[in-house]
Every structure is written in C-alpha cells, then in structure tokens.
Amino acid sequence: MNNMNVPLITLRSISKEFPGVCALSDVSLDLYSGEIHCIVGENGAGKSTLMKILSGAYSPTSGQIVLNNEIYDELDPETAQNLGIQIVYQENDLVHSMNAVENIFIGREKTKKLGFVDKKSMYSEAKKIMQEFDIEIDLSVKIENMSVSDQQFVKILKALVNNSRLLILDEPTSMFNIEDSTKVLELVKKIANQGISVVYISHFLQEVLDIADRITVLRDGVVVKTYEEVKNITMGDLTLHMVGRPIDKFYQRDKIKISEEKRLEVCDLKLNKNSPEVNFFVKKGEIVGIYGLVGSGRTEIVRTISGADRFYSGTIKVDGVSVNINSPKDGIAVGIAHITEDRQQLGLNLCHSVLENLLIVKLQQMRKSLLYDYKKQGSRVQSIIDKLKIRTPNLLQKVIYLSGGNQQKVVLGKWLITDAQIYIFDEPTRGIDINAKYEFYEYMTELVKQGKSVIMISSDMPEIISMSDRVLVVRDGSIKDEFTQDEINEQNIVCSALGVAI
Amino acid sequence: MRKAKAILNDQRILLAIVILLMVIIVGTISPKFVQLSNIMAIFQQVSVLGVLTMCMSLLIISGGIDLSLGNMMALSAVVVASLLMQGKSLLLAVTAGVLTSTVCGLFNGLIITTFQTIPLIITLGTGQIFNGISLLIAGGSFLQFENKLNFLREIKLFNYIPLMVAIMLLCVGFMGVLVNKTKFGRRVVAIGGNEKNAYLSGINVKLYKIIAYTLSGAMVSIAGLILASRLNSITANAGSGYELDAMVACVMGGVTLDGGRGTIIGAFLGCLLTGVISNALDILGVHAYVKIIITGAIIVTAVVLSNISSLKRE
Numbered sequence: 001m002n003n004m005n006v007p008l009i010t011l012r013s014i015s016k017e018f019p020g021v022c023a024l025s026d027v028s029l030d031l032y033s034g035e036i037h038c039i040v041g042e043n044g045a046g047k048s049t050l051m052k053i054l055s056g057a058y059s060p061t062s063g064q065i066v067l068n069n070e071i072y073d074e075l076d077p078e079t080a081q082n083l084g085i086q087i088v089y090q091e092n093d094l095v096h097s098m099n100a101v102e103n104i105f106i107g108r109e110k111t112k113k114l115g116f117v118d119k120k121s122m123y124s125e126a127k128k129i130m131q132e133f134d135i136e137i138d139l140s141v142k143i144e145n146m147s148v149s150d151q152q153f154v155k156i157l158k159a160l161v162n163n164s165r166l167l168i169l170d171e172p173t174s175m176f177n178i179e180d181s182t183k184v185l186e187l188v189k190k191i192a193n194q195g196i197s198v199v200y201i202s203h204f205l206q207e208v209l210d211i212a213d214r215i216t217v218l219r220d221g222v223v224v225k226t227y228e229e230v231k232n233i234t235m236g237d238l239t240l241h242m243v244g245r246p247i248d249k250f251y252q253r254d255k256i257k258i259s260e261e262k263r264l265e266v267c268d269l270k271l272n273k274n275s276p277e278v279n280f281f282v283k284k285g286e287i288v289g290i291y292g293l294v295g296s297g298r299t300e301i302v303r304t305i306s307g308a309d310r311f312y313s314g315t316i317k318v319d320g321v322s323v324n325i326n327s328p329k330d331g332i333a334v335g336i337a338h339i340t341e342d343r344q345q346l347g348l349n350l351c352h353s354v355l356e357n358l359l360i361v362k363l364q365q366m367r368k369s370l371l372y373d374y375k376k377q378g379s380r381v382q383s384i385i386d387k388l389k390i391r392t393p394n395l396l397q398k399v400i401y402l403s404g405g406n407q408q409k410v411v412l413g414k415w416l417i418t419d420a421q422i423y424i425f426d427e428p429t430r431g432i433d434i435n436a437k438y439e440f441y442e443y444m445t446e447l448v449k450q451g452k453s454v455i456m457i458s459s460d461m462p463e464i465i466s467m468s469d470r471v472l473v474v475r476d477g478s479i480k481d482e483f484t485q486d487e488i489n490e491q492n493i494v495c496s497a498l499g500v501a502i
Numbered sequence: 503m504r505k506a507k508a509i510l511n512d513q514r515i516l517l518a519i520v521i522l523l524m525v526i527i528v529g530t531i532s533p534k535f536v537q538l539s540n541i542m543a544i545f546q547q548v549s550v551l552g553v554l555t556m557c558m559s560l561l562i563i564s565g566g567i568d569l570s571l572g573n574m575m576a577l578s579a580v581v582v583a584s585l586l587m588q589g590k591s592l593l594l595a596v597t598a599g600v601l602t603s604t605v606c607g608l609f610n611g612l613i614i615t616t617f618q619t620i621p622l623i624i625t626l627g628t629g630q631i632f633n634g635i636s637l638l639i640a641g642g643s644f645l646q647f648e649n650k651l652n653f654l655r656e657i658k659l660f661n662y663i664p665l666m667v668a669i670m671l672l673c674v675g676f677m678g679v680l681v682n683k684t685k686f687g688r689r690v691v692a693i694g695g696n697e698k699n700a701y702l703s704g705i706n707v708k709l710y711k712i713i714a715y716t717l718s719g720a721m722v723s724i725a726g727l728i729l730a731s732r733l734n735s736i737t738a739n740a741g742s743g744y745e746l747d748a749m750v751a752c753v754m755g756g757v758t759l760d761g762g763r764g765t766i767i768g769a770f771l772g773c774l775l776t777g778v779i780s781n782a783l784d785i786l787g788v789h790a791y792v793k794i795i796i797t798g799a800i801i802v803t804a805v806v807l808s809n810i811s812s813l814k815r816e
Contacts (some may be wrong), residue, residue, distance in 0.1 A: 098691060
C-alpha cells in the first residue's frame with residue numbers, strides 16, 4: 001500500500017433515504033490508492049446503495065464526497081467516470097450482440113479519419129492492458145458466446161481502459177466456480193498493486209479475508225466497524241458484527257399452538273436436472289421463514305410450488321394428497337396463494353382499479369356467466385378493504401396512485417378473497433413503512449390463528465426472526481439448515497446463509 | 503461440424519442458400535428466369551424496397567422503428583413531382599424532396615426522444631400526418647411529370663445496370679459501411695443492444711437516435727425518386743404498405759425487432775428474397791391470388807426459421 005496518508009476519496013456522513021426507508025445513515029469512509037477495501041453486510045445492509053452513490057447513480061440525501069480536495073454534494077455517472085471512478089455492476093451490463101473489444105470501448109471508440117472505427121488500435125490497447133494485468137480472453141468473440149467468467153473480465157477491462165483510479169466491484173465472483181474466482185481475485189490484487197483503489201463487495205467471507213487490506217462492516221445502513229488490519233480476524237468476528245441488532249428492532253408476535261398436521265409437503269423437488277433436491281413441509285398454523293442471500297435460489301423454489309415455474313421432478317402434497325401443479329391455475333385450485341416479490345411487476349395491474357385487482361383471482365372461481373359488471377361487485381371486496389385498512393378514496397381508484405404499503409395490501413387482499421389455505425409471501429414488506437409492516441405482521445399472525453399456513457421469504461433479518469416458527473436457510477439452491485425456537489437467532493442464520501462454520 | 507452449424511446459424515448465408523436454391527429450381531423449370539435481363543428486372547423491382555429496407559434496418563438496429571417510411575416516401579415524391587409539374591428545375595425539385603423527408607425524419611426522431619414515446623405508435627401517427635399532407639398537395643390525383651425522371655431507368659451503367667439499381671446498391675454499401683465501420687454505426691448498434699449500458703458508457707443516446715431518424719429520412723427521398731421514376735407518375739397513397747414490406751425484409755434478414763442485432767447485408771438479402779419469390783411466381787404463371795398466399799407463407803416460414811436460432815440462443 002502506498003500513499004497511506006492522504007485518502008483518495010473520503011465519504012463524509014453520507015445518508016440516503018428512500019420513501020419510508022433509511023438505506024444509509026451517517027456513513028463515513030476513507031478510500032486509499034492501492035488498497036483493497038472490502039465491504040460486507042447482509043442483504044439490504046446498504047452496500048449497493050453506497051456504491052451507487054459513489055458511482056453517481058444515486059445522489060445522497062445528505063453528506064459529501066471529497067476527491068482531489070474538491071467537495072461534491074453528489075456525483076452523476078459522467079462526472080464520476082471522468083474522475084476515474086469505475087463500477088462493475090453485478091447485473092449484466094454488456095451489449096450481447098457485439099464482441100468483447102467493441103464492448104470495452106463503447107462510448108470511447110477510437111477512430112481514424114471520417115469517423116471510421118479504428119479496430120486495430122482498440123485491439124492493441126486492449127491487448128496491452130490484458131498483458132499488463134495478465135488477463136486472457138479472446139477479444140473477437142461476441143459476448144453472447146462467452147462464458148460468464150470471461151464476460152466478467154470484459155467488464156473489468158472496460159473499467160480499466162478508462163484510466164480508473166477507483167474500481168468498484170459488486171459481487172464479481174458470485175456466479176463463478178472456485179477456479180474462476182481465484183483468477184478474478186488474482187486480477188483484483190494486480191489492479192491494486194498498480195495503485196488503483198479497489199472497493200470489493202462480496203458475500204464470500206473467505207474471499208474477503210484473503211484479499212482485503214481493510215474491511216468495513218455495514219448493518220442496516222450504518223458502519224458497524226472498519227477493520228484497519230485483517231491479519232487476526234476470523235469469519236466468526238465478521239459475522240458477529242454483521243448481526244447483533246438491539247432488541248427493539250424485533251417485533252413481538254403472538255405465538256400460537258401449531259397443529260401436528262402437515263398442510264404442505266415438498267418431497268425431492270428438483271428444479272432442473274442438475275439441481276439439488278429440496279425437501280420441506282409446513283404444518284397447519286405455522287409460519288416457516290425462508291432466508292438466503294440474493295441469488296441463493298429461494299424465490300425459484302417457491303415459484304415452482306405455486307406453479308409459476310415448472311419443475312423437473314419431485315412431488316408436492318397438500319393435506320397429504322399429492323397434487324399436480326403445472327401452472328399458477330393449478331396452484332390456486334389447491335389453495336396456494338403466492339404474494340410475489342415484485343408487486344408492481346408481478347402482483348398488480350397498476351393502471352387498473354383497486355376493485356379489479358382485488359377480484360382478478362376470485363373471478364376465475366365465480367359462477368361462469370357471459371357478462372360481468374365489475375362495478376356491481378363492490379360488496380364482495382368491502383369487507384377485505386375494511387379488514388386490511390386499505391386506504392383508497394374509492395373502489396375504482398387506480399392502484400398506481402396508492403402508497404407502496406396499500407398496494408401490497410391489495411396484493412394480499414386479492415388472495416384473502418379466494419380463501420386460500422397456504423400463503424407464500426416473497427419479501428412481503430420490502431419498501432413499505434414501519435407501520436404498514438406491523439400491520440402485515442398482524443395479518444400473518446391472524447392467518448395462522450385461523451389454521452392456515454404461511455411460507456415467508458425475507459431478506460429482512462428481524463422480520464425472519466420475529467415472525468417465523470421455523471427458519472429454513474437456503475444456499476446454492478438447497479435447504480442447508482433448519483432452525484427452531486431458541487436456535488432462531490441472527491448468528492445462526494447468517495453463518496448458515498454464508499456457509500461459515502458456527 | 504461446429505463450424506457448419508455456425509454457418510447455418512448465420513442468417514446471411516441461410517438466406518443466400520435459399521435464394522440460390524430458388525434460382526436453381528425455378529431456373530431449371532423456366533430458363534427465362536435466369537436470363538441476365540430478368541435478373542436485372544428483379545433488382546429493378548426491389549430497388550424501392552431495397553432503399554427503404556436500409557432506412558428501416560438502421561432504425562431497427564438502433565432499437566427503434568419507423569412505420570411512417572411509406573407515407574414519408576410518397577410525400578417526398580409528391581413534392582418532387584408537383585415542383586416538376588410547375589416547370590421547376592430537376593435540381594430544385596430533388597433538393598426540395600430530400601429536405602422534405604429529412605425534416606420528416608427529424609420530426610419523428612425529436613418526438614420519440616423528447617417525449618420518450620414508443621416509436622411504433624408515434625410513427626403510425628406521423629405517417630398519417632405525412633399522408634394527409636401528400637393528399638393536400640396532390641389532391642388525390644395522379645401527378646404526371648412528363649418523363650422527367652425516366653433517366654433513372656434509362657441510363658444503364660455498363661449497358662446493363664439501370665441507374666436506379668446502381669443507386670440502391672450504393673445505398674446498401676453506404677449503410678453497410680456506416681453500421682459496421684464507423685463510430686456512429688457502432689454506437690447505434692450499442693444503443694439498440696443495451697440502451698442503459700450505452701447511456702452509462704457516456705453515449706448521448708438521444709442525439710444518436712435523432713441522427714438515425716433524420717438520416718433515414720434523408721435516404722427515404724431516394725426511394726421516393728426511384729418509385730416516381732418507376733411509376734412515371736405519383737399519387738399520395740403510392741407509398742402505403744412499403745414500410746411493412748421493409749420491416750419483413752429486415753426480420754427475414756436477421757435484424758430482430760428488439761434491436762442491436764442483425765446485418766445490413768442480411769436485410770438486403772431479405773429484400774432480394776421477396777423480389778425473387780415474386781418474380782419466380784410470375785414466371786411460373788402462378789395465379790395472382792395464389793401468389794399472395796404463397797408469398798405470405800414463405801415470409802412466415804422464413805421468420806419462424808430465423809426465430810428458431812434465437813430460441814436456441816436463450
């Protein structure tokens with residue numbers, strides 16, 4: 001590490017608020033040239049938000065970014081890039097129909113006279129950087145014909161040709177096998193050795209301990225600790241700091257007696273030919289929480305149960321009888337309600353009325369008649385609206401005008417009307433305010449009191465812990481651990497999700 | 503084996519094989535089909551569509567589309583014709599025609615980028631506007647301009663190639679070089695392939711889109727001139743339907759509607775295929791109504807076939 005005295009970039013008291021949520025509060029961070037600074041934290045701890053502020057994709061609610069003795073209240077993508085801040089996003093941001101070298105130089109093409117692209121000099125410059133950092137890929141291959149790991153190298157190359165001074169890598173190895181990950185890690189070390197500052201976000205704690213010069217732990221949008229030295233840290237230390245929330249973060253739920261009858265059984269479920277088998281069950285009156293990191297395969301599992309996706313093999317039993325679920329229609333017929341992850345895309349018709357949205361599932365079950373007048377169905381939904389306290393001026397209000405919490409209530413409402421027996425909630429309270437959250441917890445408790453069953457996927461650790469009777473942890477597409485009663489605590493769940501020995 | 507597969511996956515080669523097969527089969531049945539004069543006639547028949555396909559492919563590759571091209575072409579030709587009829591010089595008339603469609607293209611580009619609207623619907627609307635203006639000028643009648651555009655047909659390069667065919671081939675070459683070899687073209691491909699990424703890479707996405715629409719507009723006037731020359735007259739409605747044919751030619755040629763993919767040569771071969779089919783069916787003496795059915799069926803087959811390769815890609 002050189003230039004240890006003067007930070008390249010300083011973040012001063014950065015806060016970022018989204019409607020109803022505080023994603024970051026008072027985060028301060030120094031980044032030095034030539035260091036690898038790792039940032040760890042659970043889902044939703046604020047890592048990506050922080051990076052997006054640094055790269056100019058978001059502007060902070062308050063706080064400052066200091067670079068080159070200049071103080072910025074916010075950055076935009078262009079300014080950030082001109083200042084040498086390059087970010088390699090997790091999601092794919094390449095043009096698939098173009099080859100590697102063209103992707104590397106998009107927006108910075110080298111040209112000869114008359115605007116003709118100078119492929120030769122782009123190749124030679126890319127080759128030069130590849131040699132410098134010992135990267136080996138075939139530059140003439142189209143992105144769509146490349147392996148995922150080669151695509152990752154293209155993205156990193158794209159960042160490097162633009163004279164980067166700070167390189168942000170967001171989960172660069174999340175889709176790789178060990179061999180490819182090692183290559184990426186070697187590359188990251190070389191980049192830092194060239195004096196470039198690297199910010200590295202990863203869920204793989206071993207990886208982090210291997211390459212980090214310093215580590216910052218985020219939790220619920222706050223810096224918990226920055227380790228100036230990584231020599232004597234263990235993965236246990238890191239997870240301890242990632243968890244450990246104060247008691248008032250947890251909701252106190254009425255526990256009720258769970259029946260011994262199994263309502264839903266999932267046996268040897270394989271999503272595709274090579275995926276691991278999944279086995280679990282849910283009893284009557286039970287809330288089963290499913291926790292896993294983003295990309296662990298939790299959503300995929302429940303999507304097959306409700307019929308949204310097909311599966312390769314296995315059986316699903318409802319009340320002891322094995323059922324065939326090949327489409328959402330089949331799932332609804334056996335009483336499965338799926339409150340999907342993304343309410344705006346998957347859960348609602350945003351430009352339709354509250355009434356229509358509430359009745360869309362029920363409609364299939366009602367007596368068939370040729371003509372149908374929505375406006376006469378008000379009485380059917382009024383009780384649900386009252387019960388869920390959906391705040392809407394009238395039944396014909398378009399749901400796009402409702403707040404996030406009320407929209408989510410409409411999604412729940414449309415399933416309550418169908419009188420389903422099994423409720424699958426995927427991230428039920430994401431992006432809604434604390435009061436609406438607590439209301440949701442009450443509805444869920446109410447459902448299990450009636451003897452119904454609930455499966456709840458959540459990245460919100462306090463939510464998982466306070467609501468679940470049992471917690472299943474998903475990693476790499478299979479259920480790795482099951483925790484009940486006293487075992488349900490942050491340390492156990494996080495360690496299991498990260499694959500760290502407890 | 504793998505190489506053979508890669509070749510078959512290339513839309514251009516697939517189309518070239520189909521065209522070649524048709525030429526061989528139809529040529530065996532009716533030798534007249536492969537005579538040089540008939541081949542030139544095919545090229546002449548597709549010259550209007552060929553130029554329009556170039557405009558359309560640039561826009562589709564950029565992630566957009568322009569369904570007003572047909573009416574835009576007619577408007578440009580109507581302007582040229584009415585000026586010629588008033589006894590104005592050819593140079594003035596052509597300049598006015600080029601300006602007209604260029605402004606039309608710019609108009610489309612500005613509306614689409616400024617209001618972030620869906621090009622498909624917007625250009626349907628602007629196409630109506632262009633059509634209405636043509637009707638106002640032409641008044642619903644045939645505009646005859648005393649053979650003043652005949653030179654496009656009659657001048658023959660090397661005694662064989664009509665000027666209009668040469669111009670069309672020039673347009674194809676120009677567009678091919680523009681899209682493949684220039685910074686502008688590659689950026690347009692990048693925008694069509696992944697607009698968000700192009701924006702984050704510092705490309706002025708809006709500006710490039712506006713330029714693409716304007717450029718396509720300018721080129722449309724060339725198609726208008728060729729059309730007027732071929733018909734030796736023009737009506738306000740002469741261009742309707744051409745935009746859909748151009749779209750079909752693009753898709754057959756592997757220029758997919760989601761943008762960023764496909765080649766200019768492919769689009770041109772797609773256009774040539776429609777000409778070959780139409781001419782072959784005529785020569786074989788297929789009944790006009792049956793011809794329409796067969797043409798439709800071949801288009802459907804070609805598009806389904808090209809989609810199979812993209813299904814595999816996923």
